[in-house]
Amino acid sequence: MRRYATVAAACFAFIASGHAQTPTPAIVVRAAKDLSAYAISFPKPEYSYELRSRRVGGTGVFLLHIRPDGTVQSVETFKSTGHVELDNSVTSAFRKWRFRPGPTKAKIPITFTPPQVGRAIWPFAR
Template sequence: MLRPKSRVSAVTPKIILLLLSYLFLVSAAIFGLVGSYRVDVLRTDLAKANAARDAAEHRETEFKTREAAVAGAEAKIAEAENKATKAQTELLTLQNEKAELESKLDASRNEIAALQKRVGEAGPAASPSQNPDAVSKPKQQPITSGPSVEIAQGPAEEATPPPPPQPKRRKTAPRKAPEAASTPEITSYSSAKALATFTPLPRYPARERSDSVTGIGVCILSVDPASGRVSAASMEQSTGDSTLDKSAVNAFRKWRFKPGTVSKVRIPIEFSMPGASH
């Protein structure tokens, strides 16, 4: 009976050791599983943290980029404002200069008008007895290199030139000039030129210029006193060529005078060529 007890007593410690070993293994396995789970959780948290950090860095980069863009836009706006201020300053300066130039121009025009008025008043005052050469001899025109269209200083019928060599003329019958209205309101050119504001000269027609057709005539202008515009123009004395008459009338219709100054004006006109005299 003693032997079986010794066997049981000998087996029991081994079983206990096996059980303890099994428990340790199970505990180790449990701790291993828990540790691996924690590692996975930590890895997940680390990945999330890295993603959050990357997102924050990206946002910070975008914010800095936007700040740089805003700063650039503000700099451009400031530069544009400076340019606008400079442009306004230059515009004000130009406006002041323009006003000064306009005032000087007005003063010059007034001086020219005053001088022309004095010359016009002095022209009719000179009598033929004071200057007999002006009656006996026509005013000599300067020799130019081409044809000229000039407004004579006196009526064409007063000039008595010496017999010149006859220039080549087109064979056209002189147009009969209309009868001039003999009214005391007709103003001479020497008196009216100071009151004129726009005085284009007649054009010398090309065909008449090439054919050396010349002529002297007198044109009568009817002026609207309210506006100073020429309402009608006609040849009181024909130049002897209808084309020259038409050119003179068309030019004189464009003349302008100061309102309320003249109602009728007599203007002598001369179409001349080098070497030809009238």
């Protein structure tokens, strides 16, 4: 009787391991073309006039946890931009993103570049 219980337990463990899902690696977005391959809708974070005028900028990396239907379940700050206002803006925008079904995580880098003071940008410059 014990022998059958052991065999049954081993069979169940083998079957269960076959049905266990292996975690899907996070997609890493390095360029806009990578993003368009996976994302359906990706509104930009707000970069307010106040922050730009104070020349607040920074680079951060955020990890998005994606539901099977492509909506964003949560946003995790992997590396902060260095400014709470920018991080909050990014988190708010990323929650509105929509992905094609498939990926479960996405690592997204983002950079806020403040305008340069005293430098005019002329569209016809050589």
